[in-house]
Amino acid sequence: MSRLPIRVRLTLGFAAAMAVVLAAVGLFVYQRVARELLGSVDQTLIGQAREESSSGKVDTDTGSGRTLAQRFDPQGRMRNSQPSGQPPLVGRQVLAEANAGQRVWLNSRLPGRKGEWRVLAQPASSGSGVAVLARSLAARNESLDHLRHELFIFLPLA
Numbered sequence: 471m472s473r474l475p476i477r478v479r480l481t482l483g484f485a486a487a488m489a490v491v492l493a494a495v496g497l498f499v500y501q502r503v504a505r506e507l508l509g510s511v512d513q514t515l516i517g518q519a520r521e522e523s524s525s526g527k528v529d530t531d532t533g534s535g536r537t538l539a540q541r542f543d544p545q546g547r548m549r550n551s552q553p554s555g556q557p558p559l560v561g562r563q564v565l566a567e568a569n570a571g572q573r574v575w576l577n578s579r580l581p582g583r584k585g586e587w588r589v590l591a592q593p594a595s596s597g598s599g600v601a602v603l604a605r606s607l608a609a610r611n612e613s614l615d616h617l618r619h620e621l622f623i624f625l626p627l628a
Contacts, residue, residue: 496621503617507610508588512575515590515603522594522601538580538587538604541594544569549599557581559602564591568600580604586611 474482518537538559541550546565548558559580567574568591576589589604 492625496625500614500617500621504610504614507613508607511588511605511607511610512590515588515605518603519590519592519601520595522603536606538583540602542600542602544599559589559604560591565600565602568592568602577607584608 515537518539522539522541538556539550539552540548540556540559542558542565543549546562546569560574560576564574564576571593574589574591576591577586578589579585580587580589583606586607587604588607589602591600591602593599594601
C-alpha cells in the first residue's frame with residue numbers, strides 16, 4: 471500500500487468512507503420505512519378492534535388487505551370468527567395475557583394461511599373476553615423487498 475501514490479491512497483480511503491456512510495444511510499432508511507409500515511398495519515388493526523368492540527363485526531376486506539377477526543369468551547372458548555371455520559389465531563397464553571388487560575402484539579404464521587401475519591389480541595371493550603385480529607404482512611414485506619432491491623442497485627451507483 472505504501473508504494474501507491476498518495477492520490478490513489480486518498481481516493482481509496484475516501485471511497486471506503488463513502489461506502490460505509492451510504493450503507494449506514496441505506497440501513498437507516500430501510501429500518502425507518504419498515505417501522506412506519508408496521509405502524510400503519512398496527513393502526514389499521516387498532517381501528518378495526520374498536521369497530522369489533524362496538525358492533526361485534528369487522529369489515530374484513532379493507533382496501534389494503536384482508537383482516538381475520540375472532541372473539542373469545544373469558545374462559546378462552548371461541549365465540550365468533552370472521553371468516554368462520556378459522557382455527558384459533560392465538561394460544562391460551564396470549565388469551566390469558568389479554569384477559570389480564572394487556573394488549574398483545576405478535577408477528578406469526580397462521581395455520582392455513584400463507585406468509586407472516588400481524589396479530590393483535592386485546593380485552594374486548596365490554597370486558598367479557600378477548601378480541602383477536604390479524605392482518606397479513608405480505609404487502610409490507612413486498613414493499614420492503616422492493617426498497618431493498620432499489621437500495622442495493624442505486625446506492626452503489628452513488
